[in-house]
Amino acid sequence: MIAMTMDSPLTESPTVAPGRGRPRDPEADENILSAARTLLAKNGFEAMSFEAIAQMTGVTRPTIYRRWPTKAHLANEIANGNGRDIPDVVETEGLRAQILAFLAQLMHQYERPEMGAANAGLIVSYQRNPELRDELHTPLESKARADLAKILRKARSRGLIRPAVDPDALFDIAVGAVVFRTMFSSLPRSETVVEDICDIVLNGID
Amino acid sequence: MIAMTMDSPLTESPTVAPGRGRPRDPEADENILSAARTLLAKNGFEAMSFEAIAQMTGVTRPTIYRRWPTKAHLANEIANGNGRDIPDVVETEGLRAQILAFLAQLMHQYERPEMGAANAGLIVSYQRNPELRDELHTPLESKARADLAKILRKARSRGLIRPAVDPDALFDIAVGAVVFRTMFSSLPRSETVVEDICDIVLNGID
Amino acid sequence: MIAMTMDSPLTESPTVAPGRGRPRDPEADENILSAARTLLAKNGFEAMSFEAIAQMTGVTRPTIYRRWPTKAHLANEIANGNGRDIPDVVETEGLRAQILAFLAQLMHQYERPEMGAANAGLIVSYQRNPELRDELHTPLESKARADLAKILRKARSRGLIRPAVDPDALFDIAVGAVVFRTMFSSLPRSETVVEDICDIVLNGID
Amino acid sequence: MIAMTMDSPLTESPTVAPGRGRPRDPEADENILSAARTLLAKNGFEAMSFEAIAQMTGVTRPTIYRRWPTKAHLANEIANGNGRDIPDVVETEGLRAQILAFLAQLMHQYERPEMGAANAGLIVSYQRNPELRDELHTPLESKARADLAKILRKARSRGLIRPAVDPDALFDIAVGAVVFRTMFSSLPRSETVVEDICDIVLNGID
DNA sequence: GCCTAATCGAGACGGTACGTCGAGTCTTGTC
DNA sequence: GACAAGACTCGACGTACCGTCTCGATTAGGC
Numbered sequence: 001m002i003a004m005t006m007d008s009p010l011t012e013s014p015t016v017a018p019g020r021g022r023p024r025d026p027e028a029d030e031n032i033l034s035a036a037r038t039l040l041a042k043n044g045f046e047a048m049s050f051e052a053i054a055q056m057t058g059v060t061r062p063t064i065y066r067r068w069p070t071k072a073h074l075a076n077e078i079a080n081g082n083g084r085d086i087p088d089v090v091e092t093e094g095l096r097a098q099i100l101a102f103l104a105q106l107m108h109q110y111e112r113p114e115m116g117a118a119n120a121g122l123i124v125s126y127q128r129n130p131e132l133r134d135e136l137h138t139p140l141e142s143k144a145r146a147d148l149a150k151i152l153r154k155a156r157s158r159g160l161i162r163p164a165v166d167p168d169a170l171f172d173i174a175v176g177a178v179v180f181r182t183m184f185s186s187l188p189r190s191e192t193v194v195e196d197i198c199d200i201v202l203n204g205i206d
Numbered sequence: 207m208i209a210m211t212m213d214s215p216l217t218e219s220p221t222v223a224p225g226r227g228r229p230r231d232p233e234a235d236e237n238i239l240s241a242a243r244t245l246l247a248k249n250g251f252e253a254m255s256f257e258a259i260a261q262m263t264g265v266t267r268p269t270i271y272r273r274w275p276t277k278a279h280l281a282n283e284i285a286n287g288n289g290r291d292i293p294d295v296v297e298t299e300g301l302r303a304q305i306l307a308f309l310a311q312l313m314h315q316y317e318r319p320e321m322g323a324a325n326a327g328l329i330v331s332y333q334r335n336p337e338l339r340d341e342l343h344t345p346l347e348s349k350a351r352a353d354l355a356k357i358l359r360k361a362r363s364r365g366l367i368r369p370a371v372d373p374d375a376l377f378d379i380a381v382g383a384v385v386f387r388t389m390f391s392s393l394p395r396s397e398t399v400v401e402d403i404c405d406i407v408l409n410g411i412d
Numbered sequence: 413m414i415a416m417t418m419d420s421p422l423t424e425s426p427t428v429a430p431g432r433g434r435p436r437d438p439e440a441d442e443n444i445l446s447a448a449r450t451l452l453a454k455n456g457f458e459a460m461s462f463e464a465i466a467q468m469t470g471v472t473r474p475t476i477y478r479r480w481p482t483k484a485h486l487a488n489e490i491a492n493g494n495g496r497d498i499p500d501v502v503e504t505e506g507l508r509a510q511i512l513a514f515l516a517q518l519m520h521q522y523e524r525p526e527m528g529a530a531n532a533g534l535i536v537s538y539q540r541n542p543e544l545r546d547e548l549h550t551p552l553e554s555k556a557r558a559d560l561a562k563i564l565r566k567a568r569s570r571g572l573i574r575p576a577v578d579p580d581a582l583f584d585i586a587v588g589a590v591v592f593r594t595m596f597s598s599l600p601r602s603e604t605v606v607e608d609i610c611d612i613v614l615n616g617i618d
Numbered sequence: 619m620i621a622m623t624m625d626s627p628l629t630e631s632p633t634v635a636p637g638r639g640r641p642r643d644p645e646a647d648e649n650i651l652s653a654a655r656t657l658l659a660k661n662g663f664e665a666m667s668f669e670a671i672a673q674m675t676g677v678t679r680p681t682i683y684r685r686w687p688t689k690a691h692l693a694n695e696i697a698n699g700n701g702r703d704i705p706d707v708v709e710t711e712g713l714r715a716q717i718l719a720f721l722a723q724l725m726h727q728y729e730r731p732e733m734g735a736a737n738a739g740l741i742v743s744y745q746r747n748p749e750l751r752d753e754l755h756t757p758l759e760s761k762a763r764a765d766l767a768k769i770l771r772k773a774r775s776r777g778l779i780r781p782a783v784d785p786d787a788l789f790d791i792a793v794g795a796v797v798f799r800t801m802f803s804s805l806p807r808s809e810t811v812v813e814d815i816c817d818i819v820l821n822g823i824d
Numbered sequence: 825g826c827c828t829a830a831t832c833g834a835g836a837c838g839g840t841a842c843g844t845c846g847a848g849t850c851t852t853g854t855c
Numbered sequence: 856g857a858c859a860a861g862a863c864t865c866g867a868c869g870t871a872c873c874g875t876c877t878c879g880a881t882t883a884g885g886c
Contacts, residue, residue, distance in 0.1 A: 021856015022855070028858090044333025049846055060859050065848070095412065120329040123389055127250020127323050138392040145393070161411045168393060169383070169402035170411060176386030177378040183329055184385065186344040187351070187374060196375035204410035205367045205376060206301065227835030228877040234837090257867055266838055271869070433830020434882040440832090456745025463872060472833055477874070507824065529745050535738040535801055539662025550804040557805070573823045580805060581814035582823060584795040589787070591802065592794030595741055598756040599763070599786060608787035616822035617779045617788060618713065639861030640851040646863090669841055678864055683843070 024066075031057040032064055033081075036074055040114035045075065045121025072125035076136045079118040095160045096202060098151070103174060103194045103201075110182040111189060120183060145171050173201060230273070237263040238270055239287075242280055246320035251281065251327025278331035282342045285324035301366045304357070305407060309380060309400045316388040317395060326389055351377050379407060436478075443469040444476055445493075448486055452526035457487065457533025484537035488548045491530035507572045508614060510563070515586060515606045515613075522594040523601060532595055557583050585613060642685070649675040650682055651699075654692055658732035663693065663739025690743035694754045697736040713778045714820060716769070721792060721812045721819075728800040729807060738801055763789050791819060 035056040039048040048071065054061045068074040109115055126133035149167040156163055177197050181189065190196075241262040245254040254277065260267045274280040315321055332339035355373040362369055383403050387395065396402075447468040451460040460483065466473045480486040521527055538545035561579040568575055589609050593601065602608075653674040657666040666689065672679045686692035727733055744751035767785040774781055795815050799807065808814075 022858070024857065045330050046334045046846095050848085051846060058859090060861085061847090062849085062860095063858065066857075069848090071847085099411075116329075117333050119390070120326060120333065123322075123326040124251045124330055127326065128252045133392060141392050162409065164405060165411045166398075166402035166405070168396070169399065169406055172383040172387045172391070172399070173379050173403060173406055176382030176384070177375070178382070179390065180382030180385050181378045184325070185378070186339060186347050190374070192372075193375065193378070196372035197379060199370060199372070200375055200379055200410065201406065202410045202412045203368065204406065204408045205371045206408050226833070226879075228837075230836060255867060256869090264838090266840095267867095267869085268839090268871090269837065272836070275869095432828065432884055434832075434884095436831065457742050458746045461872060462874090470833090472835085473873090474834095474875085475832065478831080481874090483873090528741075531802070532738060532741040532745065535734075536663050536742055539735050539738065540664045545804060553804050574821065576817060577823045578810075578814035578817070580808070581795070581811065581818055584799045584803070584811070585791050585815060585818055588794030588796070588798030589790040590794070591798050593790045596737070596797065597790070598751060598759050602786070604784075605787065605790070608784035609791060611782060611784070612787055612791055612822065613818065614822045614824045615780065616818065616820045617783045618820045638853070638859070640863075642862065667841060668843090676864095678866095679842090680844080680865095681863070684862075687843095 028057070028059050028063060029067065032059060032067065032074075033078065037078055037114045040075070040078065040117040040121075041112070044117045045071075045124070048075070048117070048121070070125075070132070072122055072129070072132050072136065075118040075121050075125070079115055079122065080136075080140055095155060096198065099174075099201060100194065100198050103178060103198055106175060106178040107182070107189070107194055110178050116183040119179070144175075170201070234263070234265050234269060235273065238265060238273065238280075239284065243284055243320045246281070246284065246323040246327075247318070250323040251277070251330070254281070254323070254327070276331070276335075276338070278328055278335070278338050278342065281324040281327050281331070284320055285328065286342075286346055301361060302404065302408060304361075305380075306400065306404050309384060309404055309407075312381060312384040313388070313395070313400055316384050322389040325385070350381075376407070440469070440471050440475060441479060444471060444479065444486075445490065449490055449526045452487070452490065452529040452533075453524070456529045457483075457536070460487070460529070460533070482537070482544070484534055484541070484544050484548065487530040487533050487537070490526055491534065492548075492552055507567060508610065511586075511613060512606065512610050515590060515610055518587060518590040519594070519601070519606055522590050528595040531591070556587075582613070646675070646677050646681060647685065650677060650685065650692075651696065655696055655732045658693070658696065658735040658739075659730070662735040663689070663742070666693070666735070666739070688743070688747075688750070690740055690747070690750050690754065693736040693739050693743070697733055697740065698754075698758055713773060714816065717792075717819060718812060718816050721796060721816055724793060724796040725800070725807070725812055728796050734801040737797070762793075788819070 032053055035053045036048050038056070039052055050061050050064050050071065053059070053064060064074070068077065110119075122132075122137065126137065145168060148171050152161065152165065152167045152170065155161045156165075174197075181187065181193060238259055241259045242254050244262070245258055256267050256270050256277065259265070259270060270280070274283065316325075328338075328343065332343065351374060354377050358367065358371065358373045358376065361367045362371075380403070387393065387399060444465055447465045448460050450468070451464055462473050462476050462483065465471070465476060476486070480489065522531075534544075534549065538549065557580060560583050564573065564577065564579045564582065567573045568577075586609075593599065593605060650671055653671045654666050656674070657670055668679050668682050668689070671677070671682060682692070686695065728737075740755065744755065763786060766789050770779065770783065770785045770788065773779045774783075792815070799805065799811060
């Protein structure tokens with residue numbers, strides 16, 4: 001989640017040593033992911049059962065388990081598997097434009113209903129199985145926080161932001177606002193959310 | 207969730223017409239809630255099965271269903287059933303103190319592990335069953351947003367805050383930051399989170 | 413079941429000492445029996461749940477239990493509670509006419525679908541709860557067998573039947589044939605069943 | 619039920635297409651049937667719950683449902699699943715010997731307590747679910763009645779029995795007597811029941 | 825005209841079982 | 856090896872009855 005710059009090579013989702021036996025059907029991967037996305041978007045994490053995916057795709061359950069050992073792994077693939085197509089925030093000109101771009105990119109990601117569904121399910125899964133958090137979530141979050149901290153250091157050195165600003169707090173605010181609005185809130189996404197949030201983040205309320 | 211002032215009398219959770227019929231065992235209510243809280247806190251929403259609660263309390267499953275027709279209803283009771291013990295933000299002196307109090311109160315609520323577990327489960331449940339959101343969540347959120355808007359109007363009229371500040375955006379930021387940090391993030395709650403967030407909210411980063 | 417002459421006074425189904433408290437609603441008795449008969453006839457013993465009866469009659473379950481402590485008792489009431497309206501076989505003239513009347517009367521009773529339903533349920537109940545058999549069934553069967561034995565003794569003394577005929581075997585044959593045909597068999601009741609059976613009973617197949 | 623000659627190959631109870639998929643555990647079949655028989659014999663149809671069978675065998679309920687979709691199907695397997703070990707009545711010499719053998723074979727089957735329990739439960743199930751009767755019972759009964767009719771035709775052509783004898787009535791009498799005596803009656807099976815019944819069937823009472 | 829007692833409705837309670845679904849895993853035979 | 860097929864255990868789901876209970880409100884005697 002919350003991937004920012006995303007220039008890491010990203011392991012091909014269900015990595016396999018290309019060894020001896022019959023090779024995996026590459027179509028299956030995409031079919032499974034597609035079905036999972038559909039189910040997530042339609043009725044959320046609980047509806048994305050391996051059983052349902054299997055029936056939708058004509059694939060059997062073991063075929064799915066061979067690729068993703070857990071619903072959480074599959075959900076994680078959908079939530080954080082791609083990345084890439086995101087504009088590199090760092091290159092954007094101007095502080096406000098950077099923040100806006102960052103928020104917009106986040107909002108763009110989290111607006112997809114399967115994103116919220118996958119992430120809500122992931123949180124539940126992490127509670128049940130804390131080591132999953134360490135495996136799937138923590139590295140991504142750490143990297144994203146570090147990326148933001150780096151950007152902020154640079155901005156601070158240029159005098160663009162107040163030195164007191166805590167990078168983690170900013171991260172919580174920015175990501176939290178978007179995540180909360182898209183996943184939790186009943187309020188529809190207004191046209192100006194991103195700008196409104198950006199305004200407060202930049203100028204405060206005072 | 208996100209209850210702010212909380213001066214309504216709050217219906218006794220599983221409301222029943224009194225008089226007719228054998229009265230419900232009031233101990234059962236508390237035992238069930240207590241077991242549910244324990245399970246939520248320990249292993250999250252999935253672990254809070256009616257089955258497990260029944261075994262822990264010695265109560266049978268139908269007895270639980272009689273009170274809460276759904277895991278979501280029970281989780282909602284735990285997340286939002288109480289309220290009350292929360293200081294009325296409006297009375298606090300000074301803008302910064304008000305914001306701080308608001309955030310601290312939120313943080314206090316969401317720090318309880320059963321709170322995050324319940325809310326994550328609720329989000330998943332809402333995805334599966336959208337009408338649950340309307341029943342359980344939307345009214346509370348509307349009220350909380352309205353409460354905040356009222357406070358902001360007053361503050362604005364006193365010139366304490368910039369007129370441009372969007373109440374909903376502020377709500378997303380404040381609640382989102384806390385919710386994100388407690389439910390989603392792997393980062394532990396630092397001593398100064400609340401202050402750090404408050405600082406940005408008040409002064410912006412610029 | 414299998415009641416033959418039926419001149420015993422038959423206890424009023426749910427006998428109560430007419431003592432102090434509020435008297436039982438006499439309408440309830442009939443409503444319950446009527447509902448039970450309907451359910452039995454329609455979907456058999458399993459469908460005759462106290463719950464369903466209660467809903468049909470507007471009576472509560474405890475009200476039924478006050479009168480019949482068990483489904484078996486209620487079913488027994490329906491199967492064997494009335495009696496009476498049956499012509500006394502003994503008075504009929506001629507051996508063949510007597511046998512015919514006996515079989516016809518049995519057939520008449522067992523043709524009612526609630527009869528078969530009640531009796532099938534009773535058998536199952538007796539298996540679960542053998543003492544119920546002693547309480548509800550055995551006395552009636554003993555009396556019926558004794559009645560038949562008496563008739564046979566008389567007939568034998570008049571030289572109407574062969575001395576070797578075993579009364580119990582005759583009972584098994586006559587009652588069994590009717591019970592089997594009505595309760596167990598898929599074959600519809602033909603016009604001449606009773607005559608056909610009677611013919612074999614009288615003359616044998618040889 | 620009431621199977622007579624039984625020379626059909628008898629499908630392996632829970633027929634499955636062989637080959638594909640993990641094969642069923644053949645031990646499970648036998649364990650389930652054995653447990654079911656025990657429960658039936660001990661406390662009748664109601665005691666033969668899938669739950670109890672599951673606990674006795676260590677198998678889970680779905681495993682039983684996979685084989686027998688209904689208590690009725692399982693009971694039917696126990697009542698009518700085997701067959702075979704029954705002497706072919708047709709080959710027996712002499713009319714009386716044939717009838718005796720037929721009755722004795724029936725009595726032998728129905729004496730097993732699980733037989734009565736299964737059949738009583740089946741009757742109740744058929745009432746609840748009439749199409750079950752068509753599926754499980756009617757074919758067997760039709761065949762048995764046809765078999766008997768054939769035997770009678772042959773015997774009649776040899777002048778062994780009176781032409782007037784109705785095959786269905788004889789079937790009702792013979793099977794009914796045995797079924798009634800074993801399932802319904804409180805009278806214990808006497809040494810001579812079969813002979814006594816046979817005597818009446820052959821010679822009548824007159 | 826109270827007292828006592830049984831009934832009534834309502835509805836909860838501990839049980840037991842139902843039939844189903846999903847999670848992961850395992851076992852075949854085929855590709 | 857992967858794959859389709861389909862079994863397996865385990866755990867939970869939500870529902871239905873069972874027979875019993877606790878209430879408050881009737882509705883009768885008996886004193």
